[in-house]
Amino acid sequence: MPDDPRAAAEALFRDRVIWDDHAGFGPDPGVDLSRLRTWKDAGVDYLSIDVGYDVMDWRDAIKSLAAFRRWIVAAEGYRLVASVDEVREAKKAGDLAVTFDLEGMNALDGSLDMVELYHGLGVRQMLFAYNRNNLAGGGCHDEDTGLTAFGREVVAEMNRLGMVVDCSHTGHRTTMEAMEASAAPCVFSHSNARALKDHERNIRDDQARACAATGGVVGVVGIGIFLGDNDTSTAAMADHVDYYADLIGPEHVGVGLDWAFENDDGGGADLKDLNPDYWPRRQYDVPHVGCAHPRQIFELAEELFRRRYGAAEVAGIMGGNFMRVAEAVWR
Numbered sequence: 001m002p003d004d005p006r007a008a009a010e011a012l013f014r015d016r017v018i019w020d021d022h023a024g025f026g027p028d029p030g031v032d033l034s035r036l037r038t039w040k041d042a043g044v045d046y047l048s049i050d051v052g053y054d055v056m057d058w059r060d061a062i063k064s065l066a067a068f069r070r071w072i073v074a075a076e077g078y079r080l081v082a083s084v085d086e087v088r089e090a091k092k093a094g095d096l097a098v099t100f101d102l103e104g105m106n107a108l109d110g111s112l113d114m115v116e117l118y119h120g121l122g123v124r125q126m127l128f129a130y131n132r133n134n135l136a137g138g139g140c141h142d143e144d145t146g147l148t149a150f151g152r153e154v155v156a157e158m159n160r161l162g163m164v165v166d167c168s169h170t171g172h173r174t175t176m177e178a179m180e181a182s183a184a185p186c187v188f189s190h191s192n193a194r195a196l197k198d199h200e201r202n203i204r205d206d207q208a209r210a211c212a213a214t215g216g217v218v219g220v221v222g223i224g225i226f227l228g229d230n231d232t233s234t235a236a237m238a239d240h241v242d243y244y245a246d247l248i249g250p251e252h253v254g255v256g257l258d259w260a261f262e263n264d265d266g267g268g269a270d271l272k273d274l275n276p277d278y279w280p281r282r283q284y285d286v287p288h289v290g291c292a293h294p295r296q297i298f299e300l301a302e303e304l305f306r307r308r309y310g311a312a313e314v315a316g317i318m319g320g321n322f323m324r325v326a327e328a329v330w331r
């Protein structure tokens, strides 16, 4: 353990890219994006922002993407990036580097051509099915019927274009088939370990192992009911990092916090009161589901030093690992 874990974390945040692989705020054109400041203040250098998920109409995802692009391109201190070199340049300039992700292939409306359109607009990561089955595959809260022929075509198209295949929110069988089908590293952008917390949004050991075998990364998520009993402590996040590091190696672990501004406003989200088709009550029957705050990413680095991780390992978990995947995949 370094003599001073806090100083070690400070050096890491100064010298290395800090990467949050998924933001969870609602993809709505009306969102006040100046609140992205939260991540900058937390020392985060790169953030993947969700622009659409299966619960909403695909046309609304296009509108969110348009609004978010327009704001980020115009705003001082933020940068829409297309390469890892541009992420590094953004850090040097003190800017938050941003790309976009899509949570579910309903955003394609059944059209393979849409993958290239989204890629051209800055989407660098897409997952299959948001909790429920769709035209591409199975969701994690549904009777998973596997990767469809369309889903398989989309994987090939994502591989061709340079978009990261993300398996979070997706059913077990579909993820295993997708990782088998992909020619490039795959990720679980924000999925905790089911061995520590038995929730359907969490993933089993064979899924984490298969992800690592593609050269990919599993991102630990800050949502309390996926970490434990609505436990958003930094120690709970570190426990999931520990579990994955033992299972698949620290070089396959990252952070996809899933923080939403809504968490700041009300102290938590009442997911059980949303659409029960997508958030079944049996899985979300908790008042005020909490999420770890972006500032806890720094605390997590400190905690990992305290738990005797080496500097290179912590640097990888804090960003280097997801960055390695981006470097291999993005074009």
Ligand SMILES: [Zn+2]
Residues within 6 Å of the ligand: 103, 169, 190, 258
């Ligand atoms: Zn999500």
